[in-house]
Amino acid sequence: MVVSYLGWEQEYFLVDSALYPLRPDLIMVDRTLIGHNAARNQQLEDHYLGSIPERVLAFMRDLEFECYKLGIPVKARHNEVAPNQFEIAPVYEAANLANDHNLLLMAMMKKVSERHGFKVLFHEKPFAGVNGSGKHCNWSIGTVSGIGLFTPGKTDTENLMFLLFVVNVLKAVYDNNALLKASVLTATNAHRLGANEAPPAIISAFLGDQLVQAFEDLLNSKDMVKLKGKTSYSLNIPQVPELLLDNTDRNRTSPFAFTGNRFEFRAVGSSANCSNAVATLNTIVADQLKVFKEAVDKRVASGTPLMQAILDETREVYRASKNICFDGNGYSDEWKAEAARRGLDCETSVPKSYDILVDPRPSPSTRGPAS
Secondary structure, eight states, rough: OOOEEEEEEEEEEEEEEETTTOOHHHHSSSSOOOOOOOOOSSOOOHHSSSSOOHHHHHHHHHHHHHHHHHHHOEEEEEEOTTTTEEEEEEEEEEHHHHHHHHHHHHHHHHHHHHHEEEEEEEOSSSSSTOOOOOOEEEEEEETTTSSSSSSOOOOOOHHHHHHHHHHHHHHHHHHHHHHHHHOOOTTTHHHTTSTTTTOOOOOOOOOOOHHHHHHHHHHHOSOOOOOOOOOOOOSTTSSOEEEETHHHHHHHTTEEESSSEEEETTTTTTOTHHHHHHHHHHHHHHHHHHHHHHHHHHHHHHOOOOOOOOHHHHHHHHHHHEEEEEEEOTTHHHHHHHHTTTTTOOOOHHHHHGGGGOSOOOGGGGGGGOO
């Protein structure tokens, strides 16, 4: 059996509870609506690079203790880029359990913050001019026996399985990019998307140079391609060892980025229940895998050996979905025009984006195999 896994990253702001009552806009809508921008915000990103303030650290320790009592396996804690913005993240879990733990955590954060004289803000854009808050959903699928389906292997068979599952995710996201966007787009998240390191409201996928090259090589070959391992970088200084370079360096303007053994869905908002986004991902990928299997069975029935049939269909699915791949600047006007040319959904209005939820037409992936 295959299960989905989730590792969320919960970003949030802390506001002094003594100052909070002075801002009726914060009280009513969780964001500032009037006033000047702060004279000092994140120009130097010194908050991000600095140590956690002692008062905040006391809150984090108290929160982590409460989380452990509830069985929430929180692990990471650190400053975020904007002043008074922070992040907490857990160990990966099965998606449904991880989502329950995230909702428990948010409730506990409100309770524990009051003990320490804070008000916690989950709004995606509480302050203008600085980073908003997201809930990056690191999503993957694997077998119950422990095999990660987005992890490259050591043999051609293992690597073909890796390429197969990655390419079917790409096809699912390409065919259903409007639906996937609707799963995360809210009135509050719309304030965040498209600025200050938040991805734009156009769904695209980032794969990294080496993985893109592997798929492009596959298009030009009838045989299995070789996946390159990590390359090294040397400063030619004897005292400094060689460094292994990551094959999947992140593009922070990409809403759906492959990061080594998972996809990071960066468009989810900090106040959201991430079950909507994850359930949508699971559903569209399951639908596409069903179509893929039917196409492979058809090739096998016509006399093609099984492994060759899988390889051939993987190649054709990538050919049909490569328009979803984009590794450039998602903020640029050129990308907006290019995305429209590729047939991606570029709607930014939240109410209009919800129209896809009641669209009676079947998704492209249910209309037949890519081949």
